[in-house]
Amino acid sequence: MFREFTLFTLALRNLRRKPFRTGVLIIAIGLLVASILFVLSFVRRVDSSIKTASDRLGADLLIVPTGSRGAAEDVLLENKVKTFFMDKSIVDRVKNIEGISDVTYQTYLVTIVGSCCDVPETLVIAFNQDTDFVIKPWLSKELGRRLNKGEAIVGHESAFNIKIGLTEVDSVLFGNMFKMVGVLDKTGTGLDTAIFIDEENIEDIMKKGKSDLKPGQISAIFARVEKGYDPYLVAGEVEDTIVETDTMSRRDIGKDLINTLRDFSRIFSMTVMLASILSVFLVWTVFSAIANERSREVGIMRAIGAKESHIVKIYFLEVLVIGSIGGIVGIISGTTFSFFAAKSFMILKDLSSDLTVLERSSISVVSFLSGTGICMVGALLPINRIKKMEPLLAIKEE
Amino acid sequence: MSQIEIADISKTYAIGDISINAVDNVSLKIDKGDFVSIVGHSGSGKTTLLSIIGGIIGPTSGSVVYDGMDICSLNDDKLSEYRSEKIGFMFQFASLLPILTVKENVILPGLFSKKGLGDNIKKAEQYLDMVGIGDKADAYPSQLSGGQQRRVAIARALINNPEVILADEPTGDLDEETEAEIMDLFKRLNREKRVTFIFITHNLDLARQAQRQVQMKNGLLNEVLL
Ligand SMILES: Nc1ncnc2c1ncn2[C@@H]1O[C@H](COP(=O)(O)OP(=O)(O)O)[C@@H](O)[C@H]1O
Ligand SMILES: [Mg+2]
Numbered sequence: 071m072f073r074e075f076t077l078f079t080l081a082l083r084n085l086r087r088k089p090f091r092t093g094v095l096i097i098a099i100g101l102l103v104a105s106i107l108f109v110l111s112f113v114r115r116v117d118s119s120i121k122t123a124s125d126r127l128g129a130d131l132l133i134v135p136t137g138s139r140g141a142a143e144d145v146l147l148e149n150k151v152k153t154f155f156m157d158k159s160i161v162d163r164v165k166n167i168e169g170i171s172d173v174t175y176q177t178y179l180v181t182i183v184g185s186c187c188d189v190p191e192t193l194v195i196a197f198n199q200d201t202d203f204v205i206k207p208w209l210s211k212e213l214g215r216r217l218n219k220g221e222a223i224v225g226h227e228s229a230f231n232i233k234i235g236l237t238e239v240d241s242v243l244f245g246n247m248f249k250m251v252g253v254l255d256k257t258g259t260g261l262d263t264a265i266f267i268d269e270e271n272i273e274d275i276m277k278k279g280k281s282d283l284k285p286g287q288i289s290a291i292f293a294r295v296e297k298g299y300d301p302y303l304v305a306g307e308v309e310d311t312i313v314e315t316d317t318m319s320r321r322d323i324g325k326d327l328i329n330t331l332r333d334f335s336r337i338f339s340m341t342v343m344l345a346s347i348l349s350v351f352l353v354w355t356v357f358s359a360i361a362n363e364r365s366r367e368v369g370i371m372r373a374i375g376a377k378e379s380h381i382v383k384i385y386f387l388e389v390l391v392i393g394s395i396g397g398i399v400g401i402i403s404g405t406t407f408s409f410f411a412a413k414s415f416m417i418l419k420d421l422s423s424d425l426t427v428l429e430r431s432s433i434s435v436v437s438f439l440s441g442t443g444i445c446m447v448g449a450l451l452p453i454n455r456i457k458k459m460e461p462l463l464a465i466k467e468e
Numbered sequence: 469m470s471q472i473e474i475a476d477i478s479k480t481y482a483i484g485d486i487s488i489n490a491v492d493n494v495s496l497k498i499d500k501g502d503f504v505s506i507v508g509h510s511g512s513g514k515t516t517l518l519s520i521i522g523g524i525i526g527p528t529s530g531s532v533v534y535d536g537m538d539i540c541s542l543n544d545d546k547l548s549e550y551r552s553e554k555i556g557f558m559f560q561f562a563s564l565l566p567i568l569t570v571k572e573n574v575i576l577p578g579l580f581s582k583k584g585l586g587d588n589i590k591k592a593e594q595y596l597d598m599v600g601i602g603d604k605a606d607a608y609p610s611q612l613s614g615g616q617q618r619r620v621a622i623a624r625a626l627i628n629n630p631e632v633i634l635a636d637e638p639t640g641d642l643d644e645e646t647e648a649e650i651m652d653l654f655k656r657l658n659r660e661k662r663v664t665f666i667f668i669t670h671n672l673d674l675a676r677q678a679q680r681q682v683q684m685k686n687g688l689l690n691e692v693l694l
Contacts, residue, residue: 075572077579083567370563373524374624375552375580377545461524461551465515465636467561 077380081387084364095356096396102342102349103400103441104407109338110433111408115425116331126257128204129292130301132318133164133308139316142290143327145178146260149227151193153178155287156314163312164291169299170308174201177269178289179281181243186281188242192228193264196272204292205266208255219270222248226256227263245278246271291315346444353389353448360385361456368456369463378457385456389449393442400441401434469536470497471664472521472632477530478687479516490516491527492687500631501662503655505675508684514668515560515636517684521666522557522634523550552581556625560636560668562617564609564624570596571605574623581628588627595623598653600646615641622650626657633657635667639674651677 085092127146134142138154145152158175165173177196181187197205199216217223222243240249248267256262275281293308295301301319308317318325368381425433479491490513498504506514519525521532523539532539539550551557564573574592578585596602599619601612609617618641625633633654639647651674657663669675681692 075575075579075585079572080565080567080579087567367565370559370565371576371580372548373522373551373557373559373563374577375548375628377548377580379545380580462519464557464559464563465519465524465561 077384078387080384081391084360084384084388085391091356092392095353095392096399098349098352099393099396099441099445100399100403102345102444103397103437104404105342105345106440107401107404107433107437108408108411109335109342110437111404111425111430112338113335114429114433116328116335118425118429126259127292127320127323128207128294130295130320131170131293131305131308132320132323133160133291133293133312133315134289134318136314136316139318140326142318143323144260145193146323147327149260149263151180151191153180153193153282154289155283156289158286158288160312160315161288161291164293164308167304167307167311169296169304170293171296172201172203172294173291174198174203174293175288175291176204177272177283177287179244179275179283181265186242186244186278189228189265193260194222194243195261195264195266196269197266198269203294205254205261208257208261213252217251217266217268219268219274220247220249221251222265222267223252223254224250224266225254225262225264228265243267244275244281246274346440349444350448353392353445354452357385357389357449357452358455361452361459364456365459366463366466366468368459369461369466372459373461373464381457381459382453385449385453386446389445389453390442393445394438396445397438397441401438404437405430405434471500471502471535472496472498473531473533474498474521475531475533477517477520477527477532479513479520479525480528489513489687491520493530494687494689495530496682496689496691498664498666500664501658502664502666503658503679504664504666505678505681506666506668506684507670507672507675507681508668512684513687514684517689518634518636518666518668521632522555523547524557548580549582552577552628553583554631556628556630556633558618558621558625558633558635558638560640562609562614564617564620566609569606569608570601570612570620573609573620574627577624577628583628591627592623595626596620599623599650613641615643615646618642619646619650622653629661630663632664632666635665637668637670639669639671647671647674 132142132146135154135156141152141154144150155177161173161175164170175198179194179196181189181192181194195205199206213223222241240247242248243265254261254266272283276283276285295304305317305319305322309315371381474494474496477491477494478489481488481490492513494517506517508514516525520527523542526540534550534554539547542550564570565576568576571589571592574596575585575588578588593602593605596605599622601616601619604612604616609620612620618638622635622638625635635654639650642650654665654667655677658665665678667678675681681694683690683692
C-alpha cells in the first residue's frame with residue numbers, strides 16, 4: 071500500500087472525509103451526464119432518422135393524394151400504419167410531366183388481425199416490380215429473383231414480430247395465403263415494419279373482399295427527376311398540373327416532423343444547458359467551502375515544500391475522480407434511461423433509425439467529457455484560491 | 469561565507485492603523501553545524517524570525533542569504549524547493565494532516581521533493597521508533613495526544629534529510645524524559661551529520677544546552693556571548 075502513496079492518495083482521502091458531500095456531487099454530475107447523453111442521443115436519432123429515411127427511399131419526388139402528406143410521412147418515416155388512395159391514372163400523368171425520368175408506385179393496405187389476416191396490424195405494400203426502384207435495392211441481396219404471386223417479403227422489424235427467420239411461416243393476408251420468402255435488409259425507414267407483395271396479388275385480394283381497397287387505386291407515386299432539372303421546380307409543376315396530388319421533394323419529406331422534433335431538441339438542449347450551469351455553481355460552491363475548510367492544511371503542505379502545482383494536482387485529481395465516477399454513473403443511467411424512453415415515448419418509438427455503436431460510444435464519450443469538463447470549470451476559481459494559500463498559515467494556531 | 473547570513477531583516481505587521489515590528493533590524497550569521505537556541509517572551513518575534521529563515525514568510529526589508537543564494541528573491545517554485553530540500557520545520561502548533569496516518573504524515577514531504585519517496589518508508593519507521601511512537605505508525609493524528617503529535621512532526625521534519633532544522637518549541641508538551649531524548653537526537657544529528665539546528669524554547673535549561681544562544685525582545689535580537 072505504501073508503494074502507492076501519491077498525490078492521488080491525498081485526493082482520495084480528501085473525498086472520503088465527507089462521504090455525503092462527495093456522494094451528492096457525484097450524483098449531481100451523474101444526473102447531468104445522464105441528461106446530456108439522453109439529449110445527444112435524441113438529437114442524433116432525430117437527425118439521422120430523417121436524413122436516412124428520405125435519402126434511402128431513392129426517389130426525388132413523392133406524390134400522394136391531396137391532404138395525405140402527413141400520413142405519407144407517418145408511414146415512410148415513423149413506421150405508422152395508415153392508408154390513403156388516389157387514382158392509378160395519375161401515374162401516367164406524372165410520367166408526362168417534363169423533367170420526370172422514372173416513376174413507380176405503391177399501394178398500401180392494412181392488415182387487421184382476426185378479420186382478414188393472421189398477422190397483427192401491419193402495413194402491406196403492394197408494389198410494381200417492373201418499375202420499382204424503392205424496394206429493389208433492399209431486396210436483391212436477399213432474394214435474387216422476382217417475387218412471385220402468393221409470395222411476400224417482410225421488413226426487417228416485422229420479421230422479428232412475426233418470427234420469420236426463426237421458423238418459416240406462411241400467413242393469411244386479406245384472405246389469401248402468402249408464403250413468406252425472405253426478409254428485407256434494414257432500411258432505417260418506415261419500410262422496416264411493412265410486408266411487401268407484388269401488385270399482381272391485388273386482384274385476388276379484392277376478390278375476397280377483405281380490404282377496403284377499390285379497383286384502380288394506388289397510394290403513393292415515387293418519381294426520379296432527370297439530370298439538370300431542379301426537383302423543387304418539378305415538384306411544383308406536378309402539383310400545378312395534377313391538382314389531386316400533394317408533391318414533396320426529397321428534402322421536404324419529413325419537414326413538419328423535423329420541425330417538431332427540432333423544437334423538442336431545442337427545449338432539451340436548453341434544459342441541459344441550465345443543468346450544466348447549475349452544476350458549475352454547485353461544484354463552485356462546494357469547492358469554495360473546501361478552500362475555506364482546508365486552508366490551513368494547504369498552508370502546512372506549502373510550508374513543508376509543496377509547490378502550487380502540487381496543490382493544484384491534488385485538487386484537480388479530486389475533481390477528476392468526482393467527474394469520472396459521476397460520468398460513469400451518468401453513462402450507465404443515461405443509457406438505461408434512453409433505452410426505456412425509446413420504448414415508452416411515442417415520438418422516439420416511431421423513429422425508424424437507431425444509433426450505431428460508434429454513435430453511441432461517441433455520445434458516451436462526449437457526455438463523459440462534458441460532465442468532467444463542467445466539474446473542472448466549476449472548481450477552477452476555488453482551486454485557484456486554494457493554491458494561493460500561504461505557507462504562513464502553518465505557523466498560526468488553528 | 470556562513471551557511472545562513474541574515475542581514476538587517478525587519479518584519480512589520482499592520483493591524484489597522486497600528487504597525488507592529490515583529491522583527492526589528494535583526495542580523496545574524498549561522499554556520500553549517502551550528503546549534504542555536506532562541507529564547508524570549510511570548511510575542512517577542514521568535515516565530516516570525518524562524519519563519520523568515522525557513523522561507524515561510526518574507527521579511528519587510530533586509531535579506532536572508534542561504535549558501536550564497538538570496539532566498540528573498542526566489543520565485544514561488546524555487547522557494548518551495550528551498551523549503552523542501554534544505555529545511556526541516558517543526559511548527560509551534562499541531563500541523564499534521566488529519567486524513568493521513570502517522571506514517572503517511574511522516575513521509576509526506578517526500579511527495580513534494582525532487583528526490584521523491586525513496587526509502588522514506590523505512591526511514592519513517594526508524595524515526596518513529598526513535599521518537600517513541602513506532603507502535604502508532606498506522607494511527608491517525610486524532611488518535612494521538614498533543615505530545616505524540618509533536619513527535620510525529622519531528623520525524624516529518626527529519627525525513628527529507630534537511631541541512632537545517634528549524635524547531636519552534638519542539639519539546640513544548642513533552643515530558644522531561646522524552647524532551648531529553650529528543651535533545652539527544654538533535655545533538656546526535658548535529659554531531660554526526662552536521663545538521664544545523666535553530667530551536668525556540670521557553671526552557672532555559674534546554675537553551676543552555678545549545679552551542680549558541682540568542683534572546684529576542686520586542687523584535688530585537690541579542691546573542692548571549694558565552
Ligand atoms: N500574521 C500576523 N499578523 C499580525 N501580527 C502578527 C502576525 N504574526 C505575528 N504577529 C505579531 O508579531 C509579534 C511577534 O509574533 P511571534 O513572532 O509569533 O512571536 P513569538 O513567536 O515570539 O511569540 C506579535 O506581536 C504578534 O502578535
Ligand atoms: Mg511563537
